[in-house]
Amino acid sequence: MKNIAIITGASSGIGRSFLRLIAKERGVYNSLPFDEIWAVARRADRLLEVTSSIGDDRIIPVTADLTSPDDMDEIALRLQDEDIRIGLLINCAGMGFKGLAEDISVNDIEAELQLNCVALGKLSRICLPYMIDKQPCFSLSEGPRMINIASSAGFLPQPGFAGYAASKAYVISFSRALGVELAPYNIAVTTVCPGPVKTEFQSKATHGASSEFTGFRKLVAVDPDKLAEAAIKASRKGRRMLVYGFSQKALHVASKVLPTSVILAIESKLMPKADASQRNDKITGITPLPISSEEESV
Ligand SMILES: NC(=O)c1ccc[n+]([C@@H]2O[C@H](COP(=O)([O-])OP(=O)(O)OC[C@H]3O[C@@H](n4cnc5c(N)ncnc54)[C@H](OP(=O)(O)O)[C@@H]3O)[C@@H](O)[C@H]2O)c1
Numbered sequence: 054m055k056n057i058a059i060i061t062g063a064s065s066g067i068g069r070s071f072l073r074l075i076a077k078e079r080g081v082y083n084s085l086p087f088d089e090i091w092a093v094a095r096r097a098d099r100l101l102e103v104t105s106s107i108g109d110d111r112i113i114p115v116t117a118d119l120t121s122p123d124d125m126d127e128i129a130l131r132l133q134d135e136d137i138r139i140g141l142l143i144n145c146a147g148m149g150f151k152g153l154a155e156d157i158s159v160n161d162i163e164a165e166l167q168l169n170c171v172a173l174g175k176l177s178r179i180c181l182p183y184m185i186d187k188q189p190c191f192s193l194s195e196g197p198r199m200i201n202i203a204s205s206a207g208f209l210p211q212p213g214f215a216g217y218a219a220s221k222a223y224v225i226s227f228s229r230a231l232g233v234e235l236a237p238y239n240i241a242v243t244t245v246c247p248g249p250v251k252t253e254f255q256s257k258a259t260h261g262a263s264s265e266f267t268g269f270r271k272l273v274a275v276d277p278d279k280l281a282e283a284a285i286k287a288s289r290k291g292r293r294m295l296v297y298g299f300s301q302k303a304l305h306v307a308s309k310v311l312p313t314s315v316i317l318a319i320e321s322k323l324m325p326k327a328d329a330s331q332r333n334d335k336i337t338g339i340t341p342l343p344i345s346s347e348e349e350s351v
Contacts, residue, residue: 062146064094066252070281119172149217169220196239208308
């Protein structure tokens, strides 16, 4: 039986850091803990570049769009066809679009929710039968592991990043509950909540308008390798939650003690003030949806 690790979002950023570190990871008596490491992402060229730079034959690039039901089925079938045990699942693939909801396209809203919520939930469920061991090991730190990458954005509603923050609140809630459900099988589920991380995320979140964080976020932005290292350590210890960095820990505490209405009032003060007349012009230009019912009425 093959013992495998699956890492989604492995073609860049935090997922790539995980891939590098997991390829180096050693098990008991310094053995290699995984026979194969499946590196999942859409961009085949980037996956190939990353895997060949690591140079470990155990890495299997899996080109898949996790929002596509067909690609997800293909992963499920591939698992079924082989004699496999999943020792580690890292759900890292994720995306977010910054801006007011009225400025974000319907497709982008759908893609964000499909990837961050639906795909993460589906893949976790698909992998579970291969993680639950018939002969459970002795402790959480020795059993199979799942690491789910959420975000500190999930602690609070975030005007200007509303859909993303809500999707990460799902990841936090889902993963923490799953951790409790799977504890009797000694499967450790670690929910990771970083703040800003220096990856391609910011550029994608702004459709290329800015590739770097600004202001306070720039000050507290962290290195993806360091974050991945801390997440692996936390997971090995069987920790349920890792809030990474002092600033994010402070935000976490604030989200617990302050009423949401107070936090929203502070956030609305911090939001850049849009020119009211420009916003009115823009709103009158927004196409009502759904398009299909509009066509019917013509
Ligand atoms: N960077 C931050 O500031 C930050 C902060 C908190 C949390 N996070 C979270 O950390 C995780 C990793 O993000 P990152 O910062 O490393 O960003 P990134 O560099 O943009 O990496 C995102 C990864 O997700 C993959 N991906 C995107 N859409 C996909 C799809 N439909 N199917 C399969 N794979 C897909 C991308 O690969 P392909 O494009 O090749 O598919 C890429 O490998 C995300 O869940 C993100 O929400 C990031």
